[in-house]
Amino acid sequence: MDRTPLPSLDPAAWSAPPAVHRWRGIALAVGLVAAAACLAGWLLDRDQMLRSWLVAWLLWLGVALGSLSLAMIHHLTGGAWGLVIRRQLEAATRTLPLLALLCLPLLAGLPAIFVWARPEAVAHDHALHHKAAYLNVPFFIGRTVAAFAIFGLLAFLLGRWSRQQDEGGGAASGARMRAASGLGLVLMVLVGTFVSVDWLMSLDPYWYSSLYGVLFLAGHALSALVLAIVVTWLLAGHAPMSTAVTKKHFHDYGKLLLAFVMFWTYLAISQYIIQWQANLPEEAVWFQHRTHGGWQWVALAIVLFHFLFPFLLLLSRSLKQRMPALAGVAMLLLVMRWVDLHWQAAPTFSPDRLALHWLDLAAAVAVGGLWLAWFFHQLAKRPLLPVNDPHIEEALGHG
Amino acid sequence: MSTPNHGPELHGLLAEFDSASQLVAAAHRTHAAGFRKVDAYSPFPIEELAEALGHHHSPVPLLVLGGGLAGAAAGIGLQYFVSVVAYPLNIGGKPLWSWPAFIPVAFETTILFAAFAAVFGMLIVNRLPQPHHPVFNAPRFALASRDRYFLCIEAEDPHFDRERTRQFLLSLSPTEVTEVAP
Numbered sequence: 001m002d003r004t005p006l007p008s009l010d011p012a013a014w015s016a017p018p019a020v021h022r023w024r025g026i027a028l029a030v031g032l033v034a035a036a037a038c039l040a041g042w043l044l045d046r047d048q049m050l051r052s053w054l055v056a057w058l059l060w061l062g063v064a065l066g067s068l069s070l071a072m073i074h075h076l077t078g079g080a081w082g083l084v085i086r087r088q089l090e091a092a093t094r095t096l097p098l099l100a101l102l103c104l105p106l107l108a109g110l111p112a113i114f115v116w117a118r119p120e121a122v123a124h125d126h127a128l129h130h131k132a133a134y135l136n137v138p139f140f141i142g143r144t145v146a147a148f149a150i151f152g153l154l155a156f157l158l159g160r161w162s163r164q165q166d167e168g169g170g171a172a173s174g175a176r177m178r179a180a181s182g183l184g185l186v187l188m189v190l191v192g193t194f195v196s197v198d199w200l201m202s203l204d205p206y207w208y209s210s211l212y213g214v215l216f217l218a219g220h221a222l223s224a225l226v227l228a229i230v231v232t233w234l235l236a237g238h239a240p241m242s243t244a245v246t247k248k249h250f251h252d253y254g255k256l257l258l259a260f261v262m263f264w265t266y267l268a269i270s271q272y273i274i275q276w277q278a279n280l281p282e283e284a285v286w287f288q289h290r291t292h293g294g295w296q297w298v299a300l301a302i303v304l305f306h307f308l309f310p311f312l313l314l315l316s317r318s319l320k321q322r323m324p325a326l327a328g329v330a331m332l333l334l335v336m337r338w339v340d341l342h343w344q345a346a347p348t349f350s351p352d353r354l355a356l357h358w359l360d361l362a363a364a365v366a367v368g369g370l371w372l373a374w375f376f377h378q379l380a381k382r383p384l385l386p387v388n389d390p391h392i393e394e395a396l397g398h399g
Numbered sequence: 400m401s402t403p404n405h406g407p408e409l410h411g412l413l414a415e416f417d418s419a420s421q422l423v424a425a426a427h428r429t430h431a432a433g434f435r436k437v438d439a440y441s442p443f444p445i446e447e448l449a450e451a452l453g454h455h456h457s458p459v460p461l462l463v464l465g466g467g468l469a470g471a472a473a474g475i476g477l478q479y480f481v482s483v484v485a486y487p488l489n490i491g492g493k494p495l496w497s498w499p500a501f502i503p504v505a506f507e508t509t510i511l512f513a514a515f516a517a518v519f520g521m522l523i524v525n526r527l528p529q530p531h532h533p534v535f536n537a538p539r540f541a542l543a544s545r546d547r548y549f550l551c552i553e554a555e556d557p558h559f560d561r562e563r564t565r566q567f568l569l570s571l572s573p574t575e576v577t578e579v580a581p
Binding site for chain 2: 315317
């Protein structure tokens with residue numbers, strides 16, 4: 001067995017390499033250029049800009065919330081896979097303040113996005129009138145603030161205890177993180193379901209699917225795993241992480257990615273089959289809008305590249321152990337996460353006619369660039385490994 | 400198969416180890432020394448062990464894939480035959496060939512056939528069930544299902560030599576090395 005000497009477990013030995021600062025700079029530059037384009041878009045076509053921004057914001061919100069979920073799952077289940085990516089996940093959860101900030105344009109322009117936020121539309125629609133007790137602007141903003149407060153508190157507490165563990169807090173921090181994660185995962189599913197109903201399902205306020213929240217959260221976990229895989233692959237090219245990351249870890253991430261691809265597909269196909277089978281007008285019309293006039297090709301692309309190709313590729317054991325190959329599949333999945341969100345949101349404004357605006361791409365790059373810059377900034381703040389975790393030696397293959 | 404140079408009365412040499420990591424290290428060195436007819440025994444599965452012994456490709460995954468594809472074809476074929484050919488019924492105005500409705504059953508038959516292929520394929524590839532194996536002749540071998548780890552270099556190996564192989568195994572610092580009667 002290739003027994004390299006045990007890497008040092010001194011926190012100072014695990015500070016981020018200079019490359020992280022370079023990546024932060026690149027992300028920030030790209031993000032700012034795209035954000036400037038979005039600002040121009042705001043002046044040219046405010047409604048389109050907000051609709052594009054919504055999809056972009058939901059994509060990167062998903063990465064942050066999914067990271068929070070994965071970090072909590074790891075606190076509860078343990079396992080070598082989680083310790084090597086824990087700092088990446090924690091840094092992603094600390095981007096929630098930025099995401100709250102990036103949400104402000106959306107909150108300011110709700111009527112451009114949601115039909116229930118337009119008083120003249122509600123006045124002439126019986127169903128919307130009845131749903132106004134829930135779907136109204138002040139309550140919507142209140143729910144969003146509450147969701148950010150709950151997720152933010154969880155991220156803050158888990159991050160703080162993790163730092164205390166680094167400083168020698170040992171067993172007490174571990175027990176606190178486990179307890180908070182148990183409660184936190186319950187909250188994640190409950191609050192996440194509300195977020196999915198509010199921000200995505202209510203785009204079409206007549207349509208409903210009780211499976212939607214879990215599907216939304218499964219997509220988040222997938223996005224978060226993608227980020228963890230790509231960043232770990234980047235970090236593995238530089239000291240100090242090059243001494244910690246092995247192909248065994250990547251094999252684990254590949255297996256998890258395969259599992260989440262299958263979980264997401266299982267939920268997506270369940271939702272489709274149930275509504276297709278029932279064929280009720282108010283449910284079926286949602287799929288009708290998304291499978292005609294060009295949108296059917298997007299749906300087909302989602303089946304092929306969000307499920308079939310990644311699924312078949314990830315079956316291969318040797319692919320899962322090759323970091324660049326796995327990172328490639330992961331990046332394809334991140335693009336498909338955006339395609340999936342676009343396919344869910346954009347037909348609301350263009351049913352039966354395929355629509356892709358340049359602002360859709362600019363917004364995704366703008367939010368992504370700013371988000372990644374913030375993420376790398378947070379990542380560089382702490383040691384890249386939780387060196388005082390009781391299981392760290394095991395996780396590095398020296399158990 | 401080359402003729403062994405030790406006489407026919409030996410199945411192989413069995414080395415006993417105290418821990419899984421010792422066994423894996425020994426397996427690596429045995430493979431590096433050129434031995435290919437080697438088997439290892441442990442109370443629980445050890446992931447690195449098969450690779451350490453040089454077993455890279457098992458045909459079982461391909462069998463499972465074949466089983467899964469056959470299961471999917473069987474599931475879809477069965478439903479097609481029932482709904483379209485044998486007993487066509489108009490259900491909710493949907494076409495007879497309503498493939499989305501066939502997915503759940505086809506999914507289940509895929510899993511079922513793949514699982515059968517995995518279990519029976521594994522048994523066939525391992526040539527199981529095998530009522531007796533010479534390695535049980537070693538007196539302490541029963542401990543392989545408790546807390547001891549064994550590595551056996553078989554006499555069929557072209558590099559096998561009763562004395563030199565014993566010296567090699569002793570160099571891996573096992574707790575003991577025994578001869579296994581055929």
